[in-house]
Amino acid sequence: MTLSPSSEKVASALLAKHGLDLISISLLQSLWAGYGQICRITAVGTHFFILKLITPPPTRAADESHTRKILSYQVEQYFYCHLAPQLPASVPVARCLASINKHHPDGTSTTAMILNDLKQNFPVAGEKRGTLSPTQVNAALDWLSGFHGFWWPRAKDFDRTKLVLPPLEEVKHNGQDASEKTLWLNGGYTYLATRRKEYASLANDDDSEWMEPLAKPLQGQSQSISDLVAAFLAPSVAGRSPIEGYETLIHGDVKSENLFTSQSGEEVAFYDFQYTGLGLGVCDLAKLFTCSVPLSMLVTDNDIPHVLKMQDGEKQLLERYWKKLQDTSKKEYEWDIFVQHWETALVDWLRFQASWGFWGNTEWLEARVRSILMDEQWRIALKAMVSRE
Numbered sequence: 417m418t419l420s421p422s423s424e425k426v427a428s429a430l431l432a433k434h435g436l437d438l439i440s441i442s443l444l445q446s447l448w449a450g451y452g453q454i455c456r457i458t459a460v461g462t463h464f465f466i467l468k469l470i471t472p473p474p475t476r477a478a479d480e481s482h483t484r485k486i487l488s489y490q491v492e493q494y495f496y497c498h499l500a501p502q503l504p505a506s507v508p509v510a511r512c513l514a515s516i517n518k519h520h521p522d523g524t525s526t527t528a529m530i531l532n533d534l535k536q537n538f539p540v541a542g543e544k545r546g547t548l549s550p551t552q553v554n555a556a557l558d559w560l561s562g563f564h565g566f567w568w569p570r571a572k573d574f575d576r577t578k579l580v581l582p583p584l585e586e587v588k589h590n591g592q593d594a595s596e597k598t599l600w601l602n603g604g605y606t607y608l609a610t611r612r613k614e615y616a617s618l619a620n621d622d623d624s625e626w627m628e629p630l631a632k633p634l635q636g637q638s639q640s641i642s643d644l645v646a647a648f649l650a651p652s653v654a655g656r657s658p659i660e661g662y663e664t665l666i667h668g669d670v671k672s673e674n675l676f677t678s679q680s681g682e683e684v685a686f687y688d689f690q691y692t693g694l695g696l697g698v699c700d701l702a703k704l705f706t707c708s709v710p711l712s713m714l715v716t717d718n719d720i721p722h723v724l725k726m727q728d729g730e731k732q733l734l735e736r737y738w739k740k741l742q743d744t745s746k747k748e749y750e751w752d753i754f755v756q757h758w759e760t761a762l763v764d765w766l767r768f769q770a771s772w773g774f775w776g777n778t779e780w781l782e783a784r785v786r787s788i789l790m791d792e793q794w795r796i797a798l799k800a801m802v803s804r805e
Contacts, residue, residue: 419443420453420469422526427457427467430514430530436460441467451485456533464533465513474523480613483583484605487597488690489527491580493517494598495689496529499665507562508685510534534676538685542672547710551681552672556704557737559684560670564697565744567665571694574598576653579693582609600693601651603666606768608646615642618771625782626770629789630763641789642767645760647802651694658801659696662749662757666695672708697741698758701734702765707776709733714780723790724783726755734758756797759788 419441428438436459444454444466452470459465470489472482496512503509510531519525535541542548548556579601580586590597608615618624619631619640630642639647648658657663667674668691677684711718714730726734738754766785769778788794 419455420471422471423453423455423467423469426469426516426526426528427455427530430467430516430528431457431459431465433514436463448485451489452527457530464536466510466531466533468529468531470525470527472525478584480583480610483587484610485690486525487580487583487586487600488605490517490597491599491692492688492690493527493529495692496531498598499692500689503563503566507559507566508534508538508683509689510685510687534685534687538676538678538683540677540679540681542675542677542708544673546672546708548672548677548708549681550710550713552677552684553709553713553733554736555677555682555684556670556675556686556708557701557733558740559675559686560667560697560700560704561737561740562744563667563686564664564700565741568662568697568741568745568747571663571665572655574694576601576655579653581653582607585609599665600668600691601653603668603691603693603695604699605668605691606765606772607650608642608764608767609650611768611771614771615767618767624770626766630767630770641763641795641798644798644802645764645767648760648798649696649699649764658804659757662696662753663694664697664745665692666697666700668692668695668700670700670704670708696757696761697737698754698761699764701737701758702761705730705733705777706765706769706781709777711777711780714777720779720783722783723786724780725787726784756794759784759791759794760798763788 424441427441431438439458439460441455441457444456446453447470451472455467457465457467472486493515497515500509500511513530515529517527578596578598580597580599581589581601615631618627621627631640633640651657651663667686667689669688674688675684675686705714713733715727738749742749763785766781
């Protein structure tokens with residue numbers, strides 16, 4: 417990997433706005449598909465920062481992946497510039513020193529942010545697709561409950577006309593410049609409205625166990641379980657949805673590689689807010705539990721049965737989050753409703769993995785979803801809530 421010539425130029429210009437001179441810059445990593453770079457920079461006075469520079473190729477019509485990424489970088493910039501400063505110190509995130517967002521006549525753009533370097537206070541990086549220690553897991557749950565709890569009572573105040581729609585829908589209505597936009601209407605990047613191609617593949621995959629239970633239309637209906645789950649979890653522009661009283665801001669891509677921890681592991685700071693938007697906090701937990709929580713914290717026996725109800729370890733982690741979420745938000749969340757939301761989020765997350773590819777605590781996730789789908793009360797409640805809207 418080589419450092420882009422524009423990285424040093426952009427870093428110097430942004431630092432100069434604050435009377436700082438660039439001493440050194442080094443490349444940390446390239447972004448997805450060569451869309452930009454992340455660099456560590458040092459400024460006069462021994463100030464350490466991170467430069468995130470996005471210089472993507474020109475717009476490609478009807479390319480959902482490309483469009484998703486372009487919009488996601490603008491969403492992330494909005495989060496760091498406008499929302500991160502509102503968070504309490506108990507929910508640490510990087511702070512944005514300076515930023516730019518320019519669109520050029522040839523269809524390209526330059527988006528850049530200088531952020532303080534989290535590794536100065538949180539020196540331990542989460543490992544890619546790795547599992548966290550029990551201490552780090554609890555710290556991550558506390559951070560998420562603080563983040564979700566802070567935004568839960570404030571979520572109703574966001575102007576939904578300025579929230580970003582699913583990528584191709586957003587382009588159709590508003591073009592790719594999200595400079596007047598804020599966050600995703602539906603946080604995350606795995607929800608069904610933006611994963612139709614993968615879902616269609618699952619619906620036609622006779623070799624997949626999950627084709628029939630998740631993608632086949634229910635008897636006498638045109639919708640599948642996945643359709644009903646997606647309808648249940650999706651925030652709406654009008655504000656009316658089955659989850660409207662519980663919507664908060666979610667991180668949207670919670671995994672071990674998107675956090676740093678203190679040396680003790682008792683404190684964490686998340687980063688990478690490209691998919692922040694409205695949703696249920698448990699949607700963040702579904703990915704965390706599958707991809708980054710040690711299996712031993714979820715079950716007592718690593719020999720997972722074919723069908724698995726909630727075990728004590730899973731319940732204890734959920735209770736920790738649930739109690740702190742209510743303490744922070746000062747709002748009530750009945751346990752039975754919380755569990756219904758949690759299990760629905762697990763089904764939705766499995767739908768994505770089944771159509772895209774499995775990783776993490778896959779046996780646990782599949783066994784849990786088999787149990788959930790066999791629960792007639794869960795199915796009745798899901799259908800009732802969706803039909804009510």
